[in-house]
Amino acid sequence: MATDTTRVQIEEIAPFEAAEEINGGDVVLIDTREPHEYQEAHLEGGKLVPPGLLADEIATAAPDKSARTILYCRSGNRSAIAAAHLQGLGYENVASMSGGILEWQEQGLPVVAAHGMTPEQRERYSRHTLLPEVGVDGQVKLLNAKVLLLGAGGLGAPTALYLAAAGVGTIGLVDDDVVDASNLQRQVIHNTERIGLPKTESARIFIEGLNPDVKVVEHNGRLDASNILDVIKDYDIVVDGADNFPTRYLLNDASVRLRKPVVSASILGFDGQISTFVPYEGPCYRCLYPTPPPAELAPSCSANGVLGVMAGTMGTLQANEVIKLILGKGNPLVGRLLLYEALGTSFTELKVRRDPECPICGEHAEEIPESEMGRFPDYDAFCAGAGGDRQTLAS
C-alpha cells in the first residue's frame, strides 16, 4: 500500500510484515516519537529519533542510506512524514509501519516496555533513561542485575551508594566487621549513630533509605574456600574491595572457575589502582600479580593511612565499571590497569596481558572437574610471610 504524503510516494507495511523483516535481521528500525513515549514502550532495537531532531540525528542512527530502514511512531502518521523526509534525504529503501506501535501491540507483538518500571521508577531513573546508552532497556537491566560487593568498607561504601542509587536490583554485601568511628572518615555509607552495628546491616539501612528498589543481601561473615562458590554463584558481577591478599587470590580463582567478571580496586595513601577482570576475555588477577608481595611491601590502610576521598574516587570508578558491564556499553578496564595518584591528580594507564602461563586462566591451566570445583589451595600459606597474613576486615 502506498500513501501520498507531502506529494511523495512512500511504502507502508503492516506490523506483522515489519515484524518478519525485523526478525530476519539487517533492518534499521527508527522510532519517530518523543523521548517520553519511547520510554513508556518501544520496539526492541528501535532507535529513537524524535521528529524535531530527524535532520540532525538520522545520519547517526541510520548511517547507511541504502539499508532497509523501517520507521514507526504511535499510530503511523509521524513515521509516514519522516519516511518521506528520509527519501528526500536520499534514503533508498524506507518504509513506514502503518498503525504504529498501537497496532503492533494490538496484534500481540512484543515491545520493550517500562514493564516492571512503575511511575515512581520512571521518575526516579529519568536521567538514566534519557541517555541513549542506558534507556529503558538499560535501566531494566540494572534493575535485574545482581552485584556482590566484597567489603562494605572504604571502597564498598561509595560503590554501594552509587549502585544503589542507579537501581541495581540486588546488592550483596560481604563483611564480617562492625562500624567503628575510625571508618567514618571515608566509609560514607555508615554514620555516627550506627557505630557498633555490623557493616552489612548499617549499609543495608542506608541503601533501603536511598532506594526501595534495591534488595540488599547481607553476607555477614567472610569469604573462604568453603563458602565462596555458594556465595558468588548467584551474582552477575563481583566487586573486589578486599584488604588482604588471600581473599583477593581466592576470589580470583573462584571467579575464573565460575566465569564471573570482577571489578577490582585497591587504595593506599594517595594511590589507587583499578582493573576489570573478565575471565578468558582478558587477564585475571594472577596474570597481573602472579605472586603477592612480602609484608614490608604490602602495608594495610590501618598501618599506612589512606586519604578518605581516595575511597570515593576509586569506589565510584568501580561503580562505573559495574554499570558499563551490566549495560554492555562502553569500554571497561579489561586488560588495562588504571593508576590514580591523588597528590598530583594524575592518572596512568598500563596494559595488562593475559599470561599464557597463568596457572588459573592460561593455556595450560587444568580443566577442573566438577567434584574439585570447591577445592582451593591454601591461600594463607601462599601469602604467608608475603604480606598476606590474614587481617580482619577491620584492620
Next chain:
Amino acid sequence: MATVRIPPVLRPKTGGQPEVEAGGADVGEVLRSLTGEFPDTEAQLFGEDGELNRYVNVYLNDEDVRVLQGLETAVKDGDTVVILPAMAGGAA
C-alpha cells in the same frame, strides 16, 4: 634519562620522592642506577639471583617489560619506568 615512578611503599627508601630520574640504556641499567642512588630499594626490586622479584611489576611506559625484553628492554630519553607492586588496601 628516564623517569622512574616510585610506588608509595618504596618512597620511604627514596627520601619520599615519587619520581626519580635515572640513566641507563635498558630497563635493568635504569633500575640499577636507581638502586645505586638509593641502596635500600635493591632488596625490594631484585632477588639474590639478580633477577627482578616476581611480585614487582615493571612497565616501560605502559607496557609490562615481561612482554618486552625484560631487563634488557631498551630505554630512550624521556621514557617512564613504572615500578608497581600489588596493593590490597580496600575494605578496612
